[in-house]
Amino acid sequence: MPRIFEPLKVRDFALLWSGMAVSMLGDRFFVVAMAWETYTLSNDPLALGIVAACSTTPVLLFVLFGGVLTDRVDRRHMMIASDLIRAVSIGTIGVLALSGNLHLWELAALVAVAGIGSALFLPAFSSIVPELVPAELLPQANALASFMRLAVGLAGPALAGLVVATAGTGWAFLADAVSYAASTAAALALVARPPAKKERAFKRELLEGFAFVRRTPWLLGSLIASLPLNVAVAASIVLLPFIVKNGVHASAGALGLVYTARAVGGLAGSFAYGHRGVPRHHVVVMYLGWVVSVTSTMGFGLAGNVATLVVLALLGGCGSAVGQSIWGTMMHTLVPNEVLGRVYSLDHLTAVAIIPVATAGAGFLASAAGARATLVAAGAFSAAVTLLFLVAWPGMRASERDGSMRRSGALA
Numbered sequence: 001m002p003r004i005f006e007p008l009k010v011r012d013f014a015l016l017w018s019g020m021a022v023s024m025l026g027d028r029f030f031v032v033a034m035a036w037e038t039y040t041l042s043n044d045p046l047a048l049g050i051v052a053a054c055s056t057t058p059v060l061l062f063v064l065f066g067g068v069l070t071d072r073v074d075r076r077h078m079m080i081a082s083d084l085i086r087a088v089s090i091g092t093i094g095v096l097a098l099s100g101n102l103h104l105w106e107l108a109a110l111v112a113v114a115g116i117g118s119a120l121f122l123p124a125f126s127s128i129v130p131e132l133v134p135a136e137l138l139p140q141a142n143a144l145a146s147f148m149r150l151a152v153g154l155a156g157p158a159l160a161g162l163v164v165a166t167a168g169t170g171w172a173f174l175a176d177a178v179s180y181a182a183s184t185a186a187a188l189a190l191v192a193r194p195p196a197k198k199e200r201a202f203k204r205e206l207l208e209g210f211a212f213v214r215r216t217p218w219l220l221g222s223l224i225a226s227l228p229l230n231v232a233v234a235a236s237i238v239l240l241p242f243i244v245k246n247g248v249h250a251s252a253g254a255l256g257l258v259y260t261a262r263a264v265g266g267l268a269g270s271f272a273y274g275h276r277g278v279p280r281h282h283v284v285v286m287y288l289g290w291v292v293s294v295t296s297t298m299g300f301g302l303a304g305n306v307a308t309l310v311v312l313a314l315l316g317g318c319g320s321a322v323g324q325s326i327w328g329t330m331m332h333t334l335v336p337n338e339v340l341g342r343v344y345s346l347d348h349l350t351a352v353a354i355i356p357v358a359t360a361g362a363g364f365l366a367s368a369a370g371a372r373a374t375l376v377a378a379g380a381f382s383a384a385v386t387l388l389f390l391v392a393w394p395g396m397r398a399s400e401r402d403g404s405m406r407r408s409g410a411l412a
Contacts, residue, residue: 004274007141012190013132019186020125021148023083026179028156029163030090033172034111036164037097041104054108058115059122059352066120067345068205070127071338074194078124079187085117087180094173122348127340130332131193142328143274146321150266195338209342212335217395218283219335219343222327223350225389228382230351232294234358235378239371240300244309247372254306261310265317272318273325278405283397286326287390291383292319298379301372334404 008014034055038048070078089110096102133141163172213219244255269289279285296316303309335343366374390396399405 002271002275003277004140004143004147004271007133007137007144010133010137013129013141015186015189016128016132017144017148019183021152023179023183024149024152025156025159026176028152029160029172029179030114030176032157032160032164033169033176034107037093037102037107037169037173038104040169041102041107047104051104051108051111053356054112055115056352056356058112059119060349062116062119063122063345063348064206064209064342065202067123067209067342068202069120070123070341070345071205071209072195074192075124075128075131075341076187076190076192078120079128080184082117082121082124083180083184083187085120086114087177087184089113089117090173090180091177094170094177096170097168097173098170123341123345126328126331126344126348127337129328130337130340132190135333138332139277139325139329140274142325142332143270145328146325147267147270147274150263150270150317150321154260154263154267206342209339209346212339213343213346216334217393218330218397218399221389221393221396223346225386225393226347226350227354228385229290229294230354230382231358232297232378232382234355235362235375236297236300237355238359238362239366239375240309242366242371243300243303243375244306248303248305248309250306254309257306258309258313261313262317265314265319266321267317268314269318269321270325273322278326278329281397281400282326282330282405283400284390286323286330287386289319289321289323289326291386292316293323294379294382294386296379298376298383301375301379330399330405334399 008017034051035048038051041047066078066082093102093107093110096106129141129145130138160172163175213223240258241255244250244258248254293316296312296319299312300309303312331340331344331347362374362378365377369377
C-alpha cells in the first residue's frame with residue numbers, strides 16, 4: 001500500500017474520511033444546483049452574487065465562534081450538529097424546489113443557514129485529525145485529505161451537472177442533504193473524545209487563541225502572508241476564464257481542461273508529499289510551493305495558447321497541494337490540541353477574508369489595465385510578498401532549527 005493511504009488503517013480516521021468523501025461529493029452537487037436554481041428563479045448575475053454572498057458571509061461572521069466551541073466540546077459533537085444544520089436547510093431547499101414553491105429570498109435565507117453550519121464545521125473537522133492518528137502519520141493524513149478533496153473535485157461537478165440536467169435541481173439539493181446524513185453517521189461512529197479543559201468566558205477563550213497566534217512567529221507570519229497570497233487566487237478566479245475565451249480564443253471545454261490540469265497537479269503533489277513525508281526544510285518547501293502556485297497565475301497572463309495554460313495549471317496545482325499539506329501537518333503538530341480549534345478558525349477566516357474584495361478589485365483593474373496585465377501584476381505581487389515573508393519574518397523557520405517537528409515524530 002502506498003504510504004499516503006496508511007492513515008486509513010486507523011479505524012476512526014477511515015470512518016471520518018469515508019463520511020467526508022460522501023459529504024464533499026454532495027457539496028459539488030450543491031454548488032452546481034445553487035447556481036442553476038438561482039438563474040432559474042432570476043436570470044440575473046446579481047442574484048447569484050447575492051445568493052453566493054449569503055452562503056459565505058456566515059462563515060466570516062461565525063467561524064471564530066465555531067473555533068471557541070470546538071475547543072470547549074467533543075469535536076465529534078460539533079461536526080454532528082453542523083451536519084444536521086446543513087442537512088435540514090439544504091433538504092428544505094430541495095423539497096421546495098421539487099414542489100415548485102421555492103422563491104429567491106428563501107433560497108438566500110436557507111443557504112445562509114447552511115453557511116452557519118459550515119462555520120461550525122470547519123474548525124471542528126480541521127482540528128480533530130490529531131486526535132485520530134499518531135504523529136508519525138500526520139503528514140500522510142494531511143496529504144490524503146488534499147488528495148481526496150481534489151479527487152472529488154474532479155468527478156463531482158460532472159456528476160452534479162448530469163443529475164441537474166436529467167432530474168432537476170431539487171434532487172441535487174436532496175442528494176447533498178443525504179450526503180450530510182452519511183457524514184453524521186460516520187461522526188456518530190467515532191470514539192468519544194471529550195475535552196479535558198473547563199469552559200471559561202467566551203471572550204477570554206477567543207483572546208487566548210489570538211494570543212497563541214501572536215506569540216508563534218511562523219503562525220502569525222503565515223496567516224498575514226495568506227492575505228496577499230490570495231490576491232493571485234482571486235485574480236485567477238475572475239480572469240482565467242476571460243483569458244481562455246478572449247486571450248487564447250478557446251472554448252469552455254478548454255477552460256475545463258485547465259481546471260482539470262490543476263486538480264491533476266494537486267493530486268500528484270499530494271501523492272508525492274504523502275509518500276515522502278515532511279522534508280527537513282519544511283517551511284522553505286511550503287513557501288516555495290505557494291510561490292510556484294501564485295507564479296502560475298502570473299504565467300496565465302503571459303500564456304499564448306491552451307497547452308501553456310495546462311502546463312502552468314499542473315505546476316500551480318502541485319505547488320499549492322504541497323504547500324497546503326505541509327501547512328496542515330505543522331498546524332496539527334505544533335499547535336496544542338486545546339487551542340487548535342480557535343487557531344484553525346483564524347486560519348479559515350484569513351483564508352477567505354480578502355477574496356471578496358480581491359475578486360472585485362481584479363475585475364476593476366482588468367477593466368482599466370487589461371486582464372493579462374492584472375494577472376501578471378497579481379501573480380508577481382503575491383510571489384514577491386510570499387518570498388519576503390519567508391526570508392524576512394523573524395522566527396519563520398524556527399521549527400526547522402529547534403527540532404520541534406522531529407521530536408513530534410512527524411518529520412521524515
